[in-house]
Amino acid sequence: MRATTIHAPRDIRLSEVDDPTITAPTDAIVKVTAGCICGSDLWPYRGENDIDAGSTIGHECVGVIEEVGSAVTSFKPGDFVIVPFDHCDNTCPHCRVGMQAACDNLGFTASGQAEYSLVTQAEGSLVKTDGMPDASLIPSLLTLSDVMATGWHAAVAAGVRKGGTAVVVGDGAVGLCGVLAASQMGAEKVIAMSRHEPRQAIARQFGATHVIAERDEAGTEAVMEITGGVGADAVLECVGTDQAIKTAFAVARPGSTVGFVGVPHGVELPVRRMFQKNVGLAGGMAPVRQYLPELLDLVTSGAINPGLVFDATMSLDDVAEGYKAMDERRAIKVLLQP
Amino acid sequence: MRATTIHAPRDIRLSEVDDPTITAPTDAIVKVTAGCICGSDLWPYRGENDIDAGSTIGHECVGVIEEVGSAVTSFKPGDFVIVPFDHCDNTCPHCRVGMQAACDNLGFTASGQAEYSLVTQAEGSLVKTDGMPDASLIPSLLTLSDVMATGWHAAVAAGVRKGGTAVVVGDGAVGLCGVLAASQMGAEKVIAMSRHEPRQAIARQFGATHVIAERDEAGTEAVMEITGGVGADAVLECVGTDQAIKTAFAVARPGSTVGFVGVPHGVELPVRRMFQKNVGLAGGMAPVRQYLPELLDLVTSGAINPGLVFDATMSLDDVAEGYKAMDERRAIKVLLQP
Structure with missing residues (x-):
């Protein structure tokens, strides 16, 4: 698949990498409808965090379930889901008190700026919309994967x-x-x-x-x-x-x-x-799953429109330019369409 | 009056100093029934805080009102009072939300290990007992001035x-x-x-x-x-x-x-x-006045007996030995009788 990779400070590329695959029964694969660039992606971009050269980058996305592992029973191919950047089982002692960011089985979205993304702990992490959302809602739904939460x-x-x-x-x-x-x-x-x-x-x-x-x-x-x-x-x-x-x-x-x-x-x-x-x-790190149901209601009811933070929409092909625009503060936040 | 003074690290003395006097209408003078040594007094004692050589030391006491300023209407000579180490007017915006430790008119007990102590903002700071308390209650009441609060x-x-x-x-x-x-x-x-x-x-x-x-x-x-x-x-x-x-x-x-x-x-x-x-x-610094009424009820009803933290009672004359005992961890907390 096509996925964003980072190779060195200010060296962002769209690369061909292996598709993610289901390796655990709790996994799911999501076909990304929209991803985006996070302010925290700029830390490695600016060389202020360590870089694992060639690794994929991007942890925010929404999309459609492509495939689920055998332990995932609440989601099926075709469901539109919001993917919290921090994956959780939603059953461990930390999740049970609302601190899903410290889940015993914590995982992270690793290819949100790509065609497909793997979700570990899909059953506990994902929240689906009631049918396919209107295209106008996509930006606001996308913010729920991280920035709004x-x-x-x-x-x-x-x-x-x-x-x-x-x-x-x-x-x-x-x-x-x-x-x-x-x-x-x-x-x-x-x-x-x-x-x-x-x-x-x-x-x-x-x-x-x-x-x-x-x-x-x-x-x-x-x-x-x-x-x-x-x-x-x-x-x-x-x-x-x-x-x-x-x-x-x-x-x-x-x-x-x-x-x-x-x-x-x-x-x-x-x-x-x-x-x-x-x-x-x-x-600290947001327990996204804790807030997702409430925030999803607020977005679908039209009470909030956090998608306004996206002041630029680009094709995934232009991801390098997206990083540049955010780094130079020409854009607040860039939405990427695979 | 006789008061404890500090002159240098490990140099604690009982000295003759001027009696405190009423200089503001909000002041009160308390004749100390019991004072004590605080763990935080050991910081200057050990030379880890700056010392103003010759200054009085000690910020915890209970006692009997000796004299009040003209603006103090709820207390009169003879009342037994608990003196919070941090004095407050109990009416400013910080006090009104329960953060008396940040009172706009914040003051501190400066001679708790002495015969008399000055209370600024007496009206807002002090809490009195219902009549003279039984001697057995004095240690627990004394803890309410700081350590228990x-x-x-x-x-x-x-x-x-x-x-x-x-x-x-x-x-x-x-x-x-x-x-x-x-x-x-x-x-x-x-x-x-x-x-x-x-x-x-x-x-x-x-x-x-x-x-x-x-x-x-x-x-x-x-x-x-x-x-x-x-x-x-x-x-x-x-x-x-x-x-x-x-x-x-x-x-x-x-x-x-x-x-x-x-x-x-x-x-x-x-x-x-x-x-x-x-x-x-x-x-941070405790807003003692906020908790005083509730803690006073718990002490007078016998629900709590925090006075047990005093494992040594000494005459004020022996205050230097009191510091030594606490510094060497031979005593947990020393009660001083003027």
Whole structure:
């Protein structure tokens, strides 16, 4: 099949690789309808993560079941499914408390930017739609495989509550989905920290009541002004850099929680400030399967339209250009059609 | 008055200093019935915190109101009061959400190991007993000024729940109070990590169902065995060292929270592990006033007896020996009688 592979920093190719095959009874093969490029794919692209030269890349996709293993009974060829980037059995002790990201049988989508993708633990991981979805829904459904579920996780971890104030640090696709999540959860003030015009516009569509273009101290002061000097009731950190974490803790009110979902790179947590201000930290890799049924309802009912984070759609053939566009921040998030 | 002063590492003296006086309408003077030495007093004693040579030390006490400022209307001379180590107005935005440790008018007890102590924000900070308490209750009431409230805060921050498993790292007085708190909150298994016979005995009296003497990897393995390989639902970190924090995160199950109340010294938070395992961190300086009414009820009704953490009672004259005994771990916690 045709699949995206990474060979070195900034060396992304569309290659011919072996089709995935069922090797365990819990496996399923999905024919990818749409995949996409994640902000976290840019870490190896930029050489900030190790690269296994020639390996496939891409962990977000939706598609149609092609084949299932013998232990998969709830799905059959032809079903349209959302594939969480983190696969889980949904029965182990961690799954049972809603922490599917730590499943005893954890697996990951390894070829989301390709024609086919293997799902381990298909029975526990997949969620199917009621029939074939309308093409207009595909982008929003695709966000449920990672980015929207991750933004949602940030809001859950931060403890967003009805009537409170939520600050979202980061205006990437995850941050924008965090804005949407905080708004859905009833935050009265949703403050998006963003200096990019097109992203600000999406943030407002997603429910941001305030947009702050300033960063660091000026950004913190702006949040303090909006919150009457108190700080935010909940803070969503959706970047993963030290600067973003520092901003998140600076704007969090005492007793609140920073929900973090950006994979930390070079982060040193301000432990003394956290202690002195009683500001907690929670979050991590999103347990996508936990949120999928609820988010699927919100998308199919039209309550949310997270697919707006895709501002570019490309053929899989152009995947290298897709990475380039996201790296240079010319695109927020690129949808790929195999 | 006679008051404890610190002059250099391991140089604790009982000195003659000026009596505290009312300088603001919100002040009150308390004649100390009992004070005590805190584990955190050992940081400067051991030279690990800066010392302002000649300054008074001690932040825990109970006693009788001697004099109040003009704005203090709920207390009068003769009332027996518990003095939270952190003073608060109990009306500011932080106090109103229960985070009195971040009060806009925050103050601290500065001469708890003395004859008299000044309370700023007396109206918001103090809680009085119903008449003069029986002498037998004094030790338990004294713990409410800090150590029991701090152990309680660790349990609240860690999210201890009925039926769950709680691990307490640290067998100092705060850790023991954390055991008592977790037990009161209904944890089914309360695992105390302690290698000291007398502390283990108090932990058991306080409700520990398991005691683990091993540390580090062996200690972690022991917790994993008790929890069926899953890890603890809640972890109370009551020390503040890097080793204790590392142990706390190692035994916490994915999705759980480490509640920390030991002032961090040389701690580097394991941010990648926190992210990968979705283990949060919450806590900090305890908002004592928040918990005081509830804890006072538990003490006066006899439901809890946290005063058992005092295994030595000394005259204030012997305060230097008290520090020595705690530093050498000959005493868990020393009560001082002025």
